[in-house]
Amino acid sequence: MTEALNPDTLGPVDVAVILFEGNEFNGDVAPAIADLHDQGIVRVIDLAFVTKDPDGNAAVVEVEDAETADAFERLTGDELDLLSDDDLNEAAAGLEPGSSALLIVWENLWAGRLARSIRESKGKLVTLERIPRDTVLRAIAALEGE
Numbered sequence: 498m499t500e501a502l503n504p505d506t507l508g509p510v511d512v513a514v515i516l517f518e519g520n521e522f523n524g525d526v527a528p529a530i531a532d533l534h535d536q537g538i539v540r541v542i543d544l545a546f547v548t549k550d551p552d553g554n555a556a557v558v559e560v561e562d563a564e565t566a567d568a569f570e571r572l573t574g575d576e577l578d579l580l581s582d583d584d585l586n587e588a589a590a591g592l593e594p595g596s597s598a599l600l601i602v603w604e605n606l607w608a609g610r611l612a613r614s615i616r617e618s619k620g621k622l623v624t625l626e627r628i629p630r631d632t633v634l635r636a637i638a639a640l641e642g643e
Contacts, residue, residue: 507510508609509625510542512580514588516601517633522597527569530601537602543579544569547589548597557582 515526533539545559579602587602615622 506609506613507636508584508612509605510602512602513601515601516592517597517599518593519595520550520597522546522599524569526599530569533603537565538605539607541601541603543598543602545580545585546597547585547592547600549589549592549594551595552592555581555586555592557585557589578623 498640518580530541534541547555548558549555580600583598590599592598
């Protein structure tokens with residue numbers, strides 16, 4: 498079993514779908530992801546691109562075949578291919594014509610130690626929810642308005 502899939506050391510795993518309207522993906526997000534990876538904050542487990550042309554034809558683009566492959570080269574060496582063809586086809590089908598998306602699966606290394614200590618203490622995480630950015634911005638604006 499690879500270290501990334503060892504249940505005793507595995508941190509929480511997230512899947513993100515990042516939409517790029519107008520197929521305007523240029524790889525600028527790669528350095529930010531690489532920085533998180535290099536700092537040991539996340540470990541990229543899988544990465545893929547999906548696209549839909551203006552006529553509505555969907556396609557899955559392998560990272561190594563993408564025009565931006567060089568930007569992601571450092572991140573794709575340890576991939577485990579957790580995204581299935583069905584996952585990728587479903588994401589591509591959901592795109593509007595003339596748009597693309599980056600699908601990324603990462604392990605939250607920063608939370609691995611905490612998760613491990615919770616398990617070792619016979620604890621169990623029962624709820625975890627990410628608060629959408631717009632909700633946080635509304636809450637901040639409300640606080641500032643008081």
